[in-house]
Amino acid sequence: MNFAVSEESALLVASVRRFVEEELCPLEEEVESKGVLEPDKAREIFLKSRDLGFYAMNMPEEVGGGGLSAVDMCLAAQEMGRTSDILVRRAFGTVYELLLECEGPQRDEWLLPAVRGDRTCAIAMTEPGAGSDAAGIQTTAKPDGHGWILNGGKHFVSDGAFSDFFAVTARTDPDAGAKGISVFLVDKTMPGVTVGRNQSMMGLRGGSHVELAFDDVKLGRKHLLGEPGRGLRLILGTIGRVRLFDIGARAVGTATLLLEMMTRHARDRRQFGAPIGEFQMIQSLLADSAVEIASARLLCLEAAWETDQGLDPREKVSAVKVCSSETLGRVADRAVQVFGGLGYCKDLPIERIYRDCRVMRIYDGTSEIHRGVVARGLLRGGAAVVLPNGKALDRSSGPRA
Ligand SMILES: Cc1cc2nc3c(=O)[nH]c(=O)nc-3n(C[C@H](O)[C@H](O)[C@H](O)COP(=O)(O)OP(=O)(O)OC[C@H]3O[C@@H](n4cnc5c(N)ncnc54)[C@H](O)[C@@H]3O)c2cc1C
Structure with missing residues (x-):
């Protein structure tokens, strides 16, 4: 068993630590007092981080990510823990691995822009009636011949106000229980999508946690991520x-x-x-x-x-x-x-x-x-x-x- 940290990993840790201390920590007080991270500051830390190769470090190199191992990702994330959540989100990104399921044209529309930091994705799974019981959702995506019609709502969607699209869980087969749930990528500008109230929290100032409503949102094949029924x-x-x-x-x-x-x-x-x-x-x-x-x-x-x-x-x-x-x-x-x-x-x-x-x-x-x-x-x-x-x-x- 070898507990030694390689020279490369040590260098990564030191560089992330320096970036966090020099670029992010000085912004903490302003975010706390104003309750927002000003868009120009958010953009500035994103660009600096991306230049240093720190954005989307968890994603594979083939799609433009940093290609870090899970161990290195943990070492880097420990350094990120030295500042506040919203600064970490904007600087390092929250690029979810589930986007790697994108196929064909989906890669250009959702995956690659997310890894570049041009578009942000939030996870929309929790509903007022379904929290711990993620399979108990009421949101449905009913087949309509060409695709699906999405109806329902979510809450507590982290980064929802900032994000460009959402990975939404919806029931596609009402009789299949947990195996009847699929994930759809839903753009926030689509007709029928409403980004609702920002739910104020005990902490995590500067972030957003929103309600979402879906009213007859027309989804095509390009919105379905992975296979139907494997969403959960x-x-x-x-x-x-x-x-x-x-x-x-x-x-x-x-x-x-x-x-x-x-x-x-x-x-x-x-x-x-x-x-x-x-x-x-x-x-x-x-x-x-x-x-x-x-x-x-x-x-x-x-x-x-x-x-x-x-x-x-x-x-x-x-x-x-x-x-x-x-x-x-x-x-x-x-x-x-x-x-x-x-x-x-x-x-x-x-x-x-x-x-x-x-x-x-x-x-x-x-x-x-x-x-x-x-x-x-x-x-x-x-x-x-x-x-x-x-x-x-x-x-x-x-x-x-
Ligand atoms: C700040 C914040 C950000 C969030 N971000 C997101 C997000 O980005 N996307 C998203 O989809 N969701 C998000 N969530 C939702 C979050 O994941 C849920 O709040 C969490 O899963 C718990 O669900 P719940 O709040 O409905 O609590 P409930 O499920 O109602 O649980 C209430 C209590 O009952 C207990 N309980 C429930 N079931 C059991 C059981 N079987 N055995 C023992 N105890 C049990 C729980 O542990 C808890 O103590 C966020 C929530 C918060 C507060």
């Missing part, structure tokens, strides 16, 4: 990568930043004639954070490594999602405590991180849903969460004693 599988596959990079690795990076700040403060801040870091109760907050961050980091990298080996570490990614998001939640809470009043004050980014990170335990599958995935895997006889090898994914041996 497709969209959950792409979200697996989001869980690993954008939640797992980024949460580790944010928690690491907080631990660095807490440690410096514990050294510098003096009360009762001594640095507060000499008080054992403060040491305990630092030590627990260090231990939990190290565990989350290793789990994340192991799941990424398995992904690079061509395995499908689905249960491990669920474990990563739970471990990283909850670790960050606890570390953010401890950071507020170590900084005292300053931790609660908007002069430091800690209170923003405290608010922003809460949603990581909710979106892209709640902690409860992911604990269920891990537990069901164990009960089926798998050991995929424990063992770092392909055999662990082979359940043919049946339940273990």
Whole structure:
């Protein structure tokens, strides 16, 4: 087992860190106070990032992406975790792997412009009546001879106000349950598409989370992504990568930043004639954070490594999602405590991180849903969460004693 980071990977990490610290962090305060990232600033960080080869690093080189391995993507995402979500979205892009399903002319219309950063795609899966139960959607796409007619609505669509098109789940076969759901790429300018209210959130300032309504939207063959009925599988596959990079690795990076700040403060801040870091109760907050961050980091990298080996570490990614998001939640809470009043004050980014990170335990599958995935895997006889090898994914041996 080799834990060494290659020279190339170390260079990538250092370059992303520099870009985040020099170009993105200085914009955080303005975004927080205004509640928006000004379009000219968004454009500027996008162009700088693209010039440096940082945009769409997750996508294969054949389609113009950075072609990073999953391990390198995790290392880069840890650095992205050192700034706020909207700045990461605009600078590095959220180019979903499900667009790789585009075929023929779909590639020019949806995939390639997304990888270039000319067009942005948002995921529209959740509905007011269907959150954790992604198969319980009411949105339908009924065949009409030439294509489909889309009706229904979505909510909580991240980046919805900024995005140019949406990957929308819709029921194409009412009798086939989860296998009757397909994904359609729907342009926001199409007749019958309404981008509705921006749903205000506890954190993630500068971002948008919108409602969408579809009223008799006429869809053709070019709008269908992949095969009909395989939509849920497709969209959950792409979200697996989001869980690993954008939640797992980024949460580790944010928690690491907080631990660095807490440690410096514990050294510098003096009360009762001594640095507060000499008080054992403060040491305990630092030590627990260090231990939990190290565990989350290793789990994340192991799941990424398995992904690079061509395995499908689905249960491990669920474990990563739970471990990283909850670790960050606890570390953010401890950071507020170590900084005292300053931790609660908007002069430091800690209170923003405290608010922003809460949603990581909710979106892209709640902690409860992911604990269920891990537990069901164990009960089926798998050991995929424990063992770092392909055999662990082979359940043919049946339940273990
Ligand atoms: C800021 C933000 C951004 C988002 N971005 C997007 C986006 O871009 N695209 C998109 O499609 N969606 C998005 N979502 C939606 C998000 O993925 C859902 O909110 C999430 O999946 C949970 O669904 P829900 O809110 O309907 O909660 P519910 O499913 O109603 O869950 C409520 C509670 O019940 C628990 N629960 C539900 N089922 C079970 C079960 N079987 N066992 C145990 N407990 C259970 C949950 O864990 C939770 O605690 C976003 C949400 C937020 C808040």
